[in-house]
Amino acid sequence: MGNKKSVLVLFGGVSSEHEVSRTSAASVLEHMDKNKYEISTIGITKEGNWFLTGSPVLRILDGTWEEDKTNKPVAISPFGDDGELLVKEGKDTYGKLKVDVVFPILHGKNGEDGTMQGLLQIAGLPFVGSDAASSAASMDKALTKAMVEQTKAACQAKCYVCQDKKEADEKEIIGFFQNKFPLFVKPANAGSSVGISKVKSAAGLKPALELAFREDSKVLVEEAIVGREIEVAVLGNNNPKASCIGEIFAANEFYDYNAKYENKASLTEIVKDLSPSKEKEIKDTALKVYKTMGCRGLARVDFFLEEGGRIIFNEINTLPGFTNISMYPKLWEASAIPYSELIDKLIELALEK
């Protein structure tokens, strides 16, 4: 093994973004330098079972890794302050797996929301990305809004938060927005646009709220912003850097799940038409939001850019998509950091004290 670092890749998970995570993990595994890292892989099924798996990337992609007969049940030990996991070898026998660093490639609930990060922190395992508190706050759109509002890091859309279903009074919401439509209704904790609706009239509000409450017990209603959708990748711990700026051209009316992952007509491009001062303003705002949220390692910060030039912060993703076509690696490629080097940097940042 020499002085190769042992990296544990986690994928799958009990999340509406399970499939996206498998695709992201397949890309990361393909680009990770095998000469530098001893790689082990844990797949988490949709039911929440953990398996150490040697399945090839293609089987991770299509989901058939779960049928691999060589998979072994595996668990993180809360006592392992020396970076060990317990691997089930026989009926009552366990082996140990020692890892230097964990790369959780999990999106959404139970992966990006601080729960996994808390588990890794308790187990004493260094990992790529933000800690439990910062992940949880960044995942929850209502908490993020409150923190960004408090530090005045960025402008945001007018928003009504329903803390629970009982509080979701349609008349009050419509009054809050002075009868103006369209509105966006979103679960506070979800991702990949799951449970999000664009509501064009009062009649659409109730079904939109019901859909969102299926994903989370807390729901946001927002004024619709008209503008370009732009994104910035941020990388670093105490001295983070912002990438160049990317733009999304959604094939559907908004960037819903289908537009993101299924409709091939959606495009992402590098923005080249902004003035240097506007570019700087956007990047500086992304860094302010990143610092406000206490992020580490990486995050993608998403904005709307109105025609008049106003920048409106939309959301931050602490474990953004990592597929071949995802914006996060694409933005760094365009900023002179190729995918494999990006992985090296993320691992270095995870190990930095």
Ligand SMILES: Nc1ncnc2c1ncn2[C@@H]1O[C@H](COP(=O)(O)OP(=O)(O)OP(=O)(O)O)[C@@H](O)[C@H]1O
């Ligand atoms: N206030 C708004 N005004 C206009 N469009 C919006 C608004 N909020 C959301 N959208 C549209 O809905 C999409 C999904 O919303 P948002 O990015 O908030 O959710 P998400 O599910 O968290 O996405 P991600 O997978 O990036 O975490 C946006 O990309 C945008 O197209």
Ligand SMILES: [Mg+2]
């Ligand atoms: Mg989004």
